[in-house]
Amino acid sequence: MGQALLEINELAVSFSTQGGEVQAVRGVTFAVEKGETVAIVGESGCGKSVTAQSIMRLIPEPPGRIKNGTIHMNGKDLASLSEKQMRGVRGKQIGMIFQDPMTSLNPTLKVGDQLTEGILVHQKISKNEAKQEAINLLNLVGIANPEERLNQYPHQFSGGMRQRLMIAMALMCKPELLIADEPTTALDVTIQAQIIDLFKEIQRKTGVAIIIITHDLGVVAQIADRINVMYAGEIVETGTVKEIFYDPQHPYTRGLLDSVPRLDGDRTQKLIPIVGSPPDLFSPPEGCAFAARCDYAMDVCLSHDPEHTKLTDHHYTKCWLQDKRAQKPF
Amino acid sequence: MLKYILKRFLWMILTIWVIVTLTFFLMHAIPGDPLDMGDTGSSDAASANLAAYYNLDQPLGVQYVTYLKNVATFDFGPSMTSRSRDVNDMIESGFPASLQLGIASLVFSVISGVFLGVFAALRHNKMIDYITMIIAVIGISIPNFIQSMLFINYIAVNVDFFPIARWGTWQHVILPALALASGPMAIIARLTRSNMLEVLTQDYIRTAKAKGLTSFQIVVKHALRNALLPVVTIMGALTAAVLTGSFVIERIFSIPGIGQYFVNSISNRDYPMIMATTVIYSTILVVMMFIVDILYGLIDPRIKLHSKED
Numbered sequence: 022m023g024q025a026l027l028e029i030n031e032l033a034v035s036f037s038t039q040g041g042e043v044q045a046v047r048g049v050t051f052a053v054e055k056g057e058t059v060a061i062v063g064e065s066g067c068g069k070s071v072t073a074q075s076i077m078r079l080i081p082e083p084p085g086r087i088k089n090g091t092i093h094m095n096g097k098d099l100a101s102l103s104e105k106q107m108r109g110v111r112g113k114q115i116g117m118i119f120q121d122p123m124t125s126l127n128p129t130l131k132v133g134d135q136l137t138e139g140i141l142v143h144q145k146i147s148k149n150e151a152k153q154e155a156i157n158l159l160n161l162v163g164i165a166n167p168e169e170r171l172n173q174y175p176h177q178f179s180g181g182m183r184q185r186l187m188i189a190m191a192l193m194c195k196p197e198l199l200i201a202d203e204p205t206t207a208l209d210v211t212i213q214a215q216i217i218d219l220f221k222e223i224q225r226k227t228g229v230a231i232i233i234i235t236h237d238l239g240v241v242a243q244i245a246d247r248i249n250v251m252y253a254g255e256i257v258e259t260g261t262v263k264e265i266f267y268d269p270q271h272p273y274t275r276g277l278l279d280s281v282p283r284l285d286g287d288r289t290q291k292l293i294p295i296v297g298s299p300p301d302l303f304s305p306p307e308g309c310a311f312a313a314r315c316d317y318a319m320d321v322c323l324s325h326d327p328e329h330t331k332l333t334d335h336h337y338t339k340c341w342l343q344d345k346r347a348q349k350p351f
Numbered sequence: 352m353l354k355y356i357l358k359r360f361l362w363m364i365l366t367i368w369v370i371v372t373l374t375f376f377l378m379h380a381i382p383g384d385p386l387d388m389g390d391t392g393s394s395d396a397a398s399a400n401l402a403a404y405y406n407l408d409q410p411l412g413v414q415y416v417t418y419l420k421n422v423a424t425f426d427f428g429p430s431m432t433s434r435s436r437d438v439n440d441m442i443e444s445g446f447p448a449s450l451q452l453g454i455a456s457l458v459f460s461v462i463s464g465v466f467l468g469v470f471a472a473l474r475h476n477k478m479i480d481y482i483t484m485i486i487a488v489i490g491i492s493i494p495n496f497i498q499s500m501l502f503i504n505y506i507a508v509n510v511d512f513f514p515i516a517r518w519g520t521w522q523h524v525i526l527p528a529l530a531l532a533s534g535p536m537a538i539i540a541r542l543t544r545s546n547m548l549e550v551l552t553q554d555y556i557r558t559a560k561a562k563g564l565t566s567f568q569i570v571v572k573h574a575l576r577n578a579l580l581p582v583v584t585i586m587g588a589l590t591a592a593v594l595t596g597s598f599v600i601e602r603i604f605s606i607p608g609i610g611q612y613f614v615n616s617i618s619n620r621d622y623p624m625i626m627a628t629t630v631i632y633s634t635i636l637v638v639m640m641f642i643v644d645i646l647y648g649l650i651d652p653r654i655k656l657h658s659k660e661d
Binding site for chain 2: 077110139
């Protein structure tokens with residue numbers, strides 16, 4: 022293991038609403054090494070996007086706030102930086118790509134302006150140098166005629182092209198970490214494949230570490246080195262791609278994998294959903310958050326929150342079934 | 352672009368022609384006659400002479416054609432009330448004051464309205480927001496003629512700096528312009544505020560923030576431009592509000608503009624004057640709408656300014 026680039030420790034994020042406090046993220050811990058790709062998967066509302074936005078401190082405050090925990094980037098705690106210091110991190114050390122490329126670009130500004138404004142803030146370079154850098158990046162992300170394209174507006178680009186623009190924009194200052202929040206969700210399948218290939222190529226060329234947030238297990242299988250499975254604001258299982266796909270240990274992970282439609286096998290077979298819905302994060306349950314939907318739930322699951330159990334060097338799961346004190350079935 | 356401007360220009364002329372025609376016939380449909388001054392003892396022969404002088408003895412159709420010809424050459428004919436001056440003279444003497452007042456209040460209402468709106472949005476649900484919106488509600492709900500009288504009574508009378516009435520120096524402009532601008536300013540402030548609030552939640556604002564831009568850069572470069580589009584849209588209507596407001600304000604502050612002529616000409620059935628002021632005001636309005644459309648294209652590149660064949 023190399024030196025960790027990003028270390029998140031016991032991160033808790035809450036939003037205060039009129040109905041009370043929503044505990045969107047409840048004690049998330051994970052690390053990202055230099056140059057690796059870490060995926061965060063989970064269903065809608067499990068806190069994956071909030072986790073990502075908390076790293077960049079982009080959650081709207083108020084109502085949101087980082088309640089607890091640290092986010093160390095190269096040894097510096099981002100959670101405790103001032104807004105001004107944080108501006109020096111955003112875009113420069115961490116680049117971010119958002120879900121919907123149709124709405125994430127400003128419709129009234131030329132693409133060139135939007136690409137170069139970040140680097141002009143962070144580095145003392147001339148507009149021409151910034152433009153040159155933008156042209157290089159547009160070449161890297163596979164946009165033809167970059168010089169001409171810089172003078173166009175976002176509406177003159179297709180969805181896939183706009184996502185390429187977003188990626189180029191996030192890479193302008195050569196960040197060490199790229200956070201991609203559902204980067205392929207708003208795109209159709211063929212474009213998704215191109216964008217995933219692009220991520221891989223960029224990582225090979227620049228060595229940037231990537232955190233990819235998605236609910237699409239197909240995307241994860243293609244791109245990630247390690248996977249964090251999130252449920253109800255917690256990481257319930259973490260491991261390498263192989264460990265998660267071939268040896269899932271948490272019932273939720275298994276449920277997720279089972280619910281993926283299969284192209285081989287019986288076409289008449291119905292999809293296997295995970296029955297029920299996630300717990301109310303206004304008042305998370307005392308025991309395991311998944312217990313209510315879990316086929317294997319035991320008494321202990323309802324009353325006591327499970328601890329993280331180490332299975333291998335990378336593989337951890339938060340489930341009583343894997344606890345060392347649990348009875349072995351055979 | 353040139354083709355578009357040309358096309359719009361033709362439409363503007365057409366619009367003004369329709370307004371002129373409508374006004375002409377409506378005006379003649381009003382009961383009463385400019386030469387009918389009650390029992391002044393003037394002879395029938397004198398009346399007939401006057402009618403001939405003003406072309407009033409001819410059939411309406413002929414009068415209309417003659418009138419159109421005159422308007423096309425910017426000759427609005429002699430006035431019926433101040434017999435010694437013709438309408439062009441009166442307008443030339445009154446127009447500069449009206450124009451200064453109109454421009455001053457438009458500029459003031461746009462600048463202050465946008466500023467107030469932006470600050471209110473940035474301090475949403477805080478003190479500045481509430482104060483701004485209270486000012487806006489006052490601006491909308493107190494009619495400008497009441498405001499003018501309050502200004503005169505409490506400001507102009509007590510502060511020597513502000514003249515009570517008349518026209519001449521730049522100090523004369525301030526109070527009437529303020530009274531005239533407060534309504535539009537309030538509308539712009541409210542509109543800017545609500546648009547800013549909406550734009551600030553957009554994804555591209557988050558993108559801009561993720562690039563490490565300062566709040567100031569985000570507001571000025573990314574938010575304001577998008578928030579101003581609807582404000583630009585109502586500029587045409589606000590210009591109309593300022594124009595009609597100016598009739599009253601000019602009267603209260605005794606400003607020698609054309610507003611007074613407009614109002615007086617209607618009660619006097621001063622046909623040439625009614626027509627002249629209508630043409631001028633509608634031209635201003637139509638030109639303003641044209642400017643608004645051009646601004647639209649400049650602010651939002653998605654709006655293309657050319658005819659469909661291009």
